[in-house]
Amino acid sequence: MPEHMQEKPLVLILCTGNSCRSHLAEGILRQKAGDLIRVESAGSKPAGFVHPLAIRAMKEIGIDISGHRSKHLDEFLDSKPHTVITVCGNVDQACPIFPGMMKRYHWGFDDPAKATGSEEEVFGVFRRVRDEIGKVFGAYAAGINLGTQLYR
Secondary structure, eight states: OOGGGSSOOEEEEEESSSSSHHHHHHHHHHHHHGGGSEEEEEESSOOSSOOHHHHHHHHHTTOOOTTOOOOBGGGGTTSOOSEEEEOSHHHHHHOOOOTTOOEEEEOOOOOGGGOOSSHHHHHHHHHHHHHHHHHHHHHHHHHHHHTOSSOO
């Protein structure tokens, strides 16, 4: 086995608050990419919690993120992530350069935590953003599963 494949590459997903979008993406990517990568998420200004509606939206599609926690991106400064993916504009501007980082992507999504209206209307925004994230990260995971995303 080549040396670079000994340890699973870390894909770090960043968002400002690390309470919604990054956890949706982390859960989806972890499910779809299987054991090929290590997936984590963090924020530049962590909210300190994972949004209950994000947990509920993921439970609807059979992914349990209730054990996730909101983390600061500093926890990963020594982790040498292979790929960093930002999912909101604010953190894209504040994202540090990580040692050893091979790839960086920015895929922005609306912040469902800022949605207004009734609980069901707000939850509808969480579902929409979850599904949008699912399409983008599902396609990314398909590339990982085909071996085209990590070692080029």
